[in-house]
Amino acid sequence: MRLVTIGSLAAACVLLSACATVTRGTRQTFKIDSTPTEAKVELSIGETCITPCVLKLKRRPGFSATFTKDGYETQTVKVDSEIHGGGAVAGAGNLIAGGIIGGIVDGSNGSLNSLSPNPLTVTLIPVGGAPAAAMTQAPAPAEPATGGR
Numbered sequence: 001m002r003l004v005t006i007g008s009l010a011a012a013c014v015l016l017s018a019c020a021t022v023t024r025g026t027r028q029t030f031k032i033d034s035t036p037t038e039a040k041v042e043l044s045i046g047e048t049c050i051t052p053c054v055l056k057l058k059r060r061p062g063f064s065a066t067f068t069k070d071g072y073e074t075q076t077v078k079v080d081s082e083i084h085g086g087g088a089v090a091g092a093g094n095l096i097a098g099g100i101i102g103g104i105v106d107g108s109n110g111s112l113n114s115l116s117p118n119p120l121t122v123t124l125i126p127v128g129g130a131p132a133a134a135m136t137q138a139p140a141p142a143e144p145a146t147g148g149r
Contacts, residue, residue, distance in 0.1 A: 030057045030079075032065065039124060040071040043125035059113040065120060069101035079120060081113045 006010055017035040032041050042048050044063040051067075051082050062081040 002149050010142070026059055027056050028059050028115060028118070030115055033119060033121045034067055034069075035121075035123045036072075039067045039072070039122075042066045042068075057115060061114060062115065065122075067124060069124055072126055075122055075124060077120060077122055077139050079118075080116050082116055083114075084110050 032049060032051055032053050034041075035046070037051050039051045040048065041053065043057075043065050044058070045056075045061075047057065049055060051109060060081040062079050064076050064078050066076045084130060
């Protein structure tokens with residue numbers, strides 16, 4: 001009977017190990033958008049697309065995204081790979097269930113991580129112009145006049 005219990009416990013540890021790898025996977029859906037649309041985006045990890053676009057990317061490592069469009073300034077944005085809610089819960093599940101091996105697997109393959117920000121949205125600035133938000137901003141009210149003494 002003791003052998004069956006130990007065997008069942010060992011099987012449970014193996015099956016429960018690497019929870020994040022099984023439930024979340026090592027890739028995630030990543031959305032990229034820009035204003036105006038149809039900007040070319042080149043990622044430092046080799047992927048490219050035209051906005052708006054959706055890519056399936058590895059959760060780790062982070063990368064930089066460079067946006068280009070004729071008539072607009074080139075912009076580069078950093079995307080981080082961080083442990084967020086779902087990854088933290090899966091990692092805690094490994095520790096609670098005794099899946100030390102699973103914790104090591106999840107920690108090394110990036111399944112605990114998420115790319116942030118997601119979605120990635122960039123407002124392009126016209127060449128020689130100011131950002132759209134600054135162009136539509138109303139001027140500050142004038143100081144009230146005070147009577148002289």
